Amino acid sequence: MARTTRVTKALPRVHEIRNLTESTYVLRFDRRDLEFEPGQYVSVGVKGDIDMREYSIYSPVDADFLEILVKEIDGGHVSRRLRRVRPGDEVEVDGPFGFFTIDEPDRRRPLLFIATGTGISPFHCFAGSYSDLDFRLLHGVRTAGERYDHDAFPSDRLTTCLSRDPQGVAAAAHVARAEPVADGRAAVGSADSSAVAGRVTDYLREHPVDPGTRCYLCGNCDMIYEAFDILKGHGVAPEHLYAEVYF
């Protein structure tokens, strides 16, 4: 009896790697005919490597390519290898998977997005895919340098929580004041209008949330666990909390 063999098919090719910081990059590759819902993720790996990892889709739903936002992890297997691929290289992509999506009726309700680090990725996709979302985004990062592509979000909808960068708070406020553009959005390359010191959970504790808000949380497990508790304390029902846990 023959053993099952893998069907070989042409793999998606890398278009570009855009470095956002020393360790974080956006990888763009062929979309092919992959249909997905904003908020879903794909499994990605370098060609020929059996190890693949999950990455939320970063690019909007109508783009003719796919992008993922990846942070290279110290000692990490796939995030390091993906950093080294070059335009034209093939990558293994499987999916889409996941249920971190916004139901049609909820797209008309007030939404709170809470992210840490690269957990901003699905929200980037939401913001680029749905034009009329009524959302607020809280992005928890360590330093101001980790405000990945913040210019993609309307500045009045975004609050950055800087956990280890008190100077960054002042600098961000300064830049935002100095360089507003006509439509009220921060200028490309500038920072958001609202940056605060502390973690997203500190911010949440001090800023009650309307109980009817649908809350979407993405990033590390400990933040999500803590935020769940705080949000429930603000009266948000457990069934209105949606989580995508990265690690």
Added chain:
Amino acid sequence: MGGARSVAFADLGCKLNQFETESIATQLQEKGYRIIEFDAPADAYVVNTCTVTNRADRKSRNLFNRARRATQAAQAAAELSAEPAAGTPLVVLTGCFVNSHRDELESDGRTYIIANEQKHSIPALVDAHFRGEVVHPAGNVFDFPVAKRIFHTRTTVKVQDGCDNFCSFCIIPSVRGRAVSRSSRDVVAAVAEAVTAGAREIVLTGVNMSRYRDGGVDFTGLVEACLELPGQSSGHPGERDYRLRISSLEPDGLADRFIRLFEHPRMAPHLHLCLQSGSQRMLLAMRRQYTYEEYRRLAADLRSIDPTFNITTDLLVGFPSEEDDDFAASLAAIDEIGFGHVHTFPYSPREGTRAERMRGQVPSRVKTERSAAVRTAADAAKRRYRESLLGSRERLLVERAERRDGTLVLTGLGEHYVPISVRLPARVGEHARASADPPPRYENTFLEARIESLGEGDDPVLHGSPG
């Protein structure tokens, strides 16, 4: 051909595996094969494996080796041949262990290694082997006809396969593949066929049925359709009627109206709802798709329809970074939910899963202690649950009727999925004694029983009398 040939089966793991084994056995029986015990010398052994834990891997290996040893002598002559020779005894190894250990398993002259995707072709394959022919598997994961009652009185219908949830500890998505739903038309037809063939209890099974979807039909819609079969819609419990049971279910993605299903008289008031942990932190780390509060509310809603609704579950202990208070939350959940049964297993890393790469792996000693504590709490909860049925009436589906001490004793499961034993009054017992065998009419019939007492042991049987 195949008339005098015998086939022995062994299966491990989930209800879906059990169903697939039964369906394969049914087909072979219909081709003229005798189905015999696994311990007996057989012409073919079919081992349907599991890989969900290290223990399941070990058991799969052991069963495989036992089957191989049993066939070894008879196969000595065929040892050197590359392909199985016609007529030599054979071992068929299939199931999730095969899918997760493909690299180390290879078919040879006396063994067929069959991945899950081709499992449905085993009857044709075994038959072809004994005819000296070769078959080329065709078909899909739903090509398992309704199983006859070979091993159980219950008849299982497969509605779905695979899973896309990717819980961080679970290997099932990589061994069963992506979620696929069988067409609702086919499922309803299979249930109807089973009812027509005389099945009294139909169990819907799949890997992750709560995500079932066939066009506009979700899992709740599918069950609704199975409850209202043409010609059987009176809903009054009668001799020709049937009941419907849902096997294991993930507590996420269910429609609000799901709960209302259990108001239907044909619906068995029992669900195996996998909780895995009572700690919200662990549920998040496991990437489960519900909160503990949602689980608790689901349980309360089910109990508002039937206060003795039986909720059984799986609990995983010793997941990476599980602290004492996380574990305490799982123990507390056993009492708070009031489980009728808890299947507990210590976490064992499965290759390629996220949890395998997590920091904070819990030492084996701690896992063993925690498993033992869960078992103690679960045994007590099971006893409490069964005690809550004392004085009530259960509808027993008789699986066995046997004479004990001169009277006839009927055993089987009640609608709450609890083991029940009913001793018939002496009058009926006398009648039974007159014939050589127990009257066959009791098996696979419903019997209303008054529950009077509870037996001993960690799986205590409820004793009752008719009426």
